[in-house]
Amino acid sequence: MTANQMLEFMNRVPFEPIEIHLSDGAVIHVTEPYSIATKPHSQSCVVFVDDEVARHIAFRNITEVITLPLNGSQAAPR
Secondary structure (H helix, E strand, O other), rough: OHEEEEEEEEOOOOOOOOEEEEEOOOOOEEEOOOHEOOOOOOOEEEEEEEOOOOOEEEEEEEEEEEEOOOOOOOEEEE
16 A cells, blocks of 8 residues: 555545555544545555544555445455
8 A cells, every 4th residue: 555545545536435454453444535644655644533533554554445335335455
């Protein structure tokens, strides 16, 4: 995963919710594009999990990103 790939997920119209799978087994659900902050060519991103929690994630620790259709059923990994 790279910052540019994450920016592509964030900028899809319409935005599709995603699951970010990490190398430690954690899964982060992202339902809004503005819940992720990064810039092109960055080595990491910040994901705002809720109003009080933000996770700083190195892109090298992302093992998979799964796009979820708007209806909530699971789609294939991308």
